[in-house]
Amino acid sequence: MRVQTFSRTQLLEEFRSRCQELAADNSRGFKQEFEELNEVGKDLPTRAGDTEANREKNRYPYILPYDHCRVRLSVQNANPHSDYINANFVPGGGSERDFICTQAPMHNTMADFWRMVWEQNVRIIVMVTALRHKDIVLCDKYWPLDPGSVYHGLIQVTTVTRKQGPDYFVSTINLRKRDCPTDRIITHYYYPSWPDQGIPKDASLCAFTEHVRQNLEATPRLGPAVVHCSAGVGRSGTFVTLLWMMQLCVRGIRPDVRAAVEDLRLHRMWTVQNRDQYIFVHRCLLHWLSERASAGPQTPGASSNANQRNQGRPHSSSAREHREGRRRQHRRRASEQPQNSVQQMLNPGNILRRILPSSSLFKSGSHTS
Numbered sequence: 510m511r512v513q514t515f516s517r518t519q520l521l522e523e524f525r526s527r528c529q530e531l532a533a534d535n536s537r538g539f540k541q542e543f544e545e546l547n548e549v550g551k552d553l554p555t556r557a558g559d560t561e562a563n564r565e566k567n568r569y570p571y572i573l574p575y576d577h578c579r580v581r582l583s584v585q586n587a588n589p590h591s592d593y594i595n596a597n598f599v600p601g602g603g604s605e606r607d608f609i610c611t612q613a614p615m616h617n618t619m620a621d622f623w624r625m626v627w628e629q630n631v632r633i634i635v636m637v638t639a640l641r642h643k644d645i646v647l648c649d650k651y652w653p654l655d656p657g658s659v660y661h662g663l664i665q666v667t668t669v670t671r672k673q674g675p676d677y678f679v680s681t682i683n684l685r686k687r688d689c690p691t692d693r694i695i696t697h698y699y700y701p702s703w704p705d706q707g708i709p710k711d712a713s714l715c716a717f718t719e720h721v722r723q724n725l726e727a728t729p730r731l732g733p734a735v736v737h738c739s740a741g742v743g744r745s746g747t748f749v750t751l752l753w754m755m756q757l758c759v760r761g762i763r764p765d766v767r768a769a770v771e772d773l774r775l776h777r778m779w780t781v782q783n784r785d786q787y788i789f790v791h792r793c794l795l796h797w798l799s800e801r802a803s804a805g806p807q808t809p810g811a812s813s814n815a816n817q818r819n820q821g822r823p824h825s826s827s828a829r830e831h832r833e834g835r836r837r838q839h840r841r842r843a844s845e846q847p848q849n850s851v852q853q854m855l856n857p858g859n860i861l862r863r864i865l866p867s868s869s870l871f872k873s874g875s876h877t878s
Contacts, residue, residue: 514761521798528791542767543784549774562590568612572740578776594621599776601753608749609733610777612741613648620662630732637748638738639701647739663687676702676713703744708789711796718751746780750790766790
C-alpha cells in the first residue's frame with residue numbers, strides 16, 4: 510500500500526491546525542488524548558525486574574522493564590539473574606528494536622550497561638539528563654568526561670575526543686573487550702540541559718535531535734541506538750517520539766504523535782511520562798517544521814521510494830478499533846508466550862506496529878540479538 514506524501518508546507522499547515530485544535534479550550538484535546546493513553550501497557554508483566562535478585566539493579570523500584578521486550582544480557586557464571594538489565598527494546602519507525610530505552614547506569618550496573626552496548630552492537634548512545642540535580646544523583650558517571658580510559662568489567666571504555674555544541678556534548682568513545690581483537694567506536698551524545706521533571710527550550714531540543722537524526726542517517730545501523738535519561742521513560746520517550754516524527758516528516762509522511770506514544774508504551778512503561786512532555790513533543794515538532802518550511806519548498810515525490818516499502822496509516826475512522834485490537838493482541842502474546850522467547854516475539858509475522866509506516870533507515874531484522 511502506497512503512503513500519501515506531502516510537502517513541507519502542507520505538513521506544517523496540517524500539523525499547526527491539529528495543534529491549535531488540541532490546544533483549544535484550555536488544552537482540552539491534549540488532556541483527553543493523554544488520558545486515553547493512561548492504561549496502555551499497564552497490564553503487561555514485569556516479573557524479571559521485580560525478582561528479589563534484580564531489585565537492586567533498578568534505579569527506581571516502580572519503573573521496571575516489560576518482560577516481553579526486555580533486553581537480555583548473556584548469562585554469566587551460570588547465574589540465571591545475570592541476564593537482567595532495566596532496559597527495553599522500543600520501536601522508532603522500522604522494527605521493534607530500533608532503540609533501547611534504559612535507565613541511567615548506577616555504580617552496580619555500569620558493567621552491565623557496557624556489556625549491553627557491546628552485545629547489542631550499539632554505536633550511538635543518547636543521554637538526555639544531567640548527572641546530578643542539586644544533591645540528587647540522576648546518573649552515575651559511566652564514561653570518562655575527558656580523554657582517558659576506564660574499565661567496566663571486561664570492557665575498556667576510552668574517551669578519544671569530546672566536542673561541545675550549543676547545549677550538548679559529543680564524545681567519541683573507543684570500546685575494547687578483553688580477548689577480542691577488534692575495537693568499536695561509539696558516538697556519545699550528552700544533553701545535560703534537560704531538567705528533571707521539566708522541559709528545555711523548544712529550539713534547543715530541536716537542534717540537538719536534528720543533529721542526532723542526521724548522524725543516524727549517516728551511520729550504518731549495526732544495532733539499536735541507546736537512549737537514556739534517569740529513569741528511561743519520560744525524557745527518553747519524549748526524545749524518541751520527536752526523533753521518530755522527524756523521520757516521518759523528512760519523508761513527507763504525516764506524523765501521528767498519539768499513535769507513536771501508544772506504540773512506545775507497549776514496549777516501555779510510562780513512555781512520555783506526563784502531559785507537559787506530551788504537549789512538548791507537539792511544540793518541538795511544530796517549531797522544527799516551521800524552520801524547515803521557511804528553508805524552501807519540497808516536493809512530496811522525494812519520499813516515493815520509501816512509499817513503496819511502507820505500509821499506510823489506518824484511516825481515523827478505524828484507528829480506535831485498530832489500536833484496541835493491537836492491545837488485545839499484545840496482552841495475549843505476553844500471557845501465552847514463554848518470557849525467554851525473544852526470537853518468537855520478534856518474528857516478522859508478529860511485528861505489532863501497523864499505525865506508522867517505517868522509514869528506509871530502519872529495516873526490520875537489521876539488529877543483532
